[in-house]
Amino acid sequence: MHYEELKTFVTLAEVKNFTKTAEILLMSQPSVSLHIKNLEKEFQTKLFLRSPKILKITPTGEILYDRAKQMITIYEQTKQDILEHQNSIKGELKIGASFTIGEYILPALLYDMQKKYPELELQVTIGNTEEIVQSVRLFQVDIGLIEGHTNEKELTVHPFLQDELFIVASNHHELTRKKNVTMAELQNQEWVVREVGSGTREYFNHVIRSNGLKVKSLLSISSNQGIKEMLIHGMGISLLSRSVIQRDLEHRSLSIIPLQNHSFSRTLSYVSSPIMEDKTNVKAFISALNEKWPDKIATT
DSSP: OOHHHHHHHHHHHHHOOHHHHHHHTTSOHHHHHHHHHHHHHHHTSOOEEEOSSOEEEOHHHHHHHHHHHHHHHHHHHHHHHHHSOTTOOOEEEEEEEEHHIIIIIHHHHHHHHHHHOTTEEEEEEEEOHHHHHHHHHTTSSSEEEESSOOOOTTSEEEEEEEEEEEEEEOTTSTTTTSSOBOGGGGTTEEEEEOOTTSHHHHHHHHHHHHTTOOEEEEEEOSOHHHHHHHHHTTOOEEEEEHHHHHHHHHTTSSEEOOBTTOOEEEEEEEEEOGGGTTSHHHHHHHHHHHHHSTTOOOOO
16 A cells, blocks of 8 residues: 555645645655655546646546545554554544534533543544535544535435424514514514534525525624624524523523524434444544433434
8 A cells, every 4th residue: 555655645735735745744855756756657648737836636636536545544444453452442533513512412422432531532623514524525524513415426424413493583683572473574684694614504595495585684703603793782683592591591592583493403423434433433423422412313
């Protein structure tokens, strides 16, 4: 296995600069060039198109890039598994999580895992659903937790929890003062929502389309906390997970709009590459996930 050459190739494909690649890998620039030359000879193809101002990966280089990421991951996983004692949970576990899960649902699980496996180093990356799916696909994280959907055929998706959402606003908003609100009263409202690519935004779009709602204005913010601050200051309404608004409801800084005959629910899932599911630390995480919510695993 040309491990070093593949590692050099992947780094160069990502940074698109020979000098920077050499600096990152602590090697000389001629060595970088030699590694790429060896791979091109091995696969009998050009991996990069080079000019004085630009370095562009070729279509065959794109094919090798995806495979190289997998081969490097398998190699490093095998190395770690061999070094670890059987059934010993230690080393690193890289978790990707969408914002709602990462900020409001995952922390309790991380606390439990840290107590149970003190030698396990947990690393968490938070982004929107689209970003987390790509991080899993490119093996930048070992496992991802998402609130939206993915069509990535190379990944497997497993539901683990049903999440309830509510339409919320400032305590002073006209709709929060009513005992019952009809769907028709949500026409032409000002909305504050998450950015495109997030699972919450995807679900919001579904609600708007399926109920034929017209939007008066739309403000997008890539932060749940930012949305809540806008609502507290009287700016519009939003659709948010119960986990996001729980404390705000308890502190009475936000209120649920009592929508008549309508409820909102979605499935939260973990997503992974099949080759990562055999990793000892990933197995331990999935087990902890299912133990944390044994009666709430989604079946849809």
